[in-house]
Amino acid sequence: MRKKISFVTLGIPSLFFIFSVLCMVIFSLLSFRTSQSDLAMSTQTMEQTTQYYQACQKAADLCLKIEDFSIDIYQNTEDKNAYYQQMAFLSDTVLFWNETAKQYSFEIPYSDTQALSVILNIFYPLTEEDSFLEIDTWKTIFTRNWTPDTNLHLFQGE
Amino acid sequence: MRIFTPRSRTTLFFTELLLSLLFFSLSACVCIQIFSTAETKRKEAREWNHIQEAEVIAGEFLSGSFGTAVEFLELYPSGEKNENSLLYYYDLNWKETDPASASYCMRYDFSQNIRCKTIVFSCYRKETLFYQQKISFPIFRTRKEAIGT
Numbered sequence: 518m519r520k521k522i523s524f525v526t527l528g529i530p531s532l533f534f535i536f537s538v539l540c541m542v543i544f545s546l547l548s549f550r551t552s553q554s555d556l557a558m559s560t561q562t563m564e565q566t567t568q569y570y571q572a573c574q575k576a577a578d579l580c581l582k583i584e585d586f587s588i589d590i591y592q593n594t595e596d597k598n599a600y601y602q603q604m605a606f607l608s609d610t611v612l613f614w615n616e617t618a619k620q621y622s623f624e625i626p627y628s629d630t631q632a633l634s635v636i637l638n639i640f641y642p643l644t645e646e647d648s649f650l651e652i653d654t655w656k657t658i659f660t661r662n663w664t665p666d667t668n669l670h671l672f673q674g675e
Numbered sequence: 676m677r678i679f680t681p682r683s684r685t686t687l688f689f690t691e692l693l694l695s696l697l698f699f700s701l702s703a704c705v706c707i708q709i710f711s712t713a714e715t716k717r718k719e720a721r722e723w724n725h726i727q728e729a730e731v732i733a734g735e736f737l738s739g740s741f742g743t744a745v746e747f748l749e750l751y752p753s754g755e756k757n758e759n760s761l762l763y764y765y766d767l768n769w770k771e772t773d774p775a776s777a778s779y780c781m782r783y784d785f786s787q788n789i790r791c792k793t794i795v796f797s798c799y800r801k802e803t804l805f806y807q808q809k810i811s812f813p814i815f816r817t818r819k820e821a822i823g824t
Binding site: 526527530533534538541544545546548551552553555556558559560562566569570571573574577578580584591592642645646647648650 | 709
């Protein structure tokens with residue numbers, strides 16, 4: 518006699534249960550991991566952008582300080598040579614004066630690996646429309662060298 | 676030895692089904708919470724992306740202009756001018772919308788400082804400030820502006 522196949526078979530619900538829970542857990546953990554890394558990436562980018570603009574603000578303040586200083590010297594010196602000689606007095610651990618290029622430069626670090634580098638051209642204004650400073654460079658530089666690991670660890674034998 | 680009759684097999688099947696459903700609903704609860712956390716994190720990530728974008732727009736605009744509200748409005752005309760600030764409204768999907776149905780508001784405050792072009796960029800979520808950043812770039816004066824002669 519042929520055996521009658523019934524849907525009432527033991528183990529089928531358990532199999533469905535295991536399969537569906539496994540799928541659900543895998544998909545939920547995958548989406549959680551993806552969103553977590555998305556958020557970490559966005560937060561990091563945001564922090565870096567914020568730090569960059571904070572560095573810009575500090576740089577702007579320093580530029581205005583140099584401008585004030587140059588205006589003050591301009592009013593108290595008689596000629597171009599004396600003006601440039603006096604300009605060197607503002608240099609310190611942050612501000613560097615380049616005598617030959619007549620430039621002030623400074624770096625404002627804003628992360629472990631990056632800094633805002635600013636170079637300003639200092640002028641002795643001859644006409645009323647000339648300004649005392651001009652931005653030559655305003656850019657992000659890397660402060661730490663990255664040396665990629667190019668070694669291949671090959672099997673050397675025993 | 677116990678003999679399983681068709682009746683007892685059916686009872687066992689339904690007991691197994693019920694137990695499976697119970698454990699399925701328990702694990703579904705946990706998984707739904709994980710999905711929900713993932714969705715919250717994704718939403719937060721999207722928020723930061725849009726804020727970063729809006730902030731960089733302000734920064735790039737400042738570095739290449741005189742930093743006035745009128746100039747900014749020429750570049751991004753959908754803003755609502757309010758004295759010396761501009762307001763941009765966004766819905767939940769970060770599409771520009773009207774103030775009544777807005778979920779986010781970006782506000783750009785332009786300074787009147789002649790020595791420094793500055794934007795104070797703020798982002799509001801349902802009238803609560805949750806990000807603010809001041810962006811400044813210097814403006815150098817001419818000899819005439821500085822000392823008059």
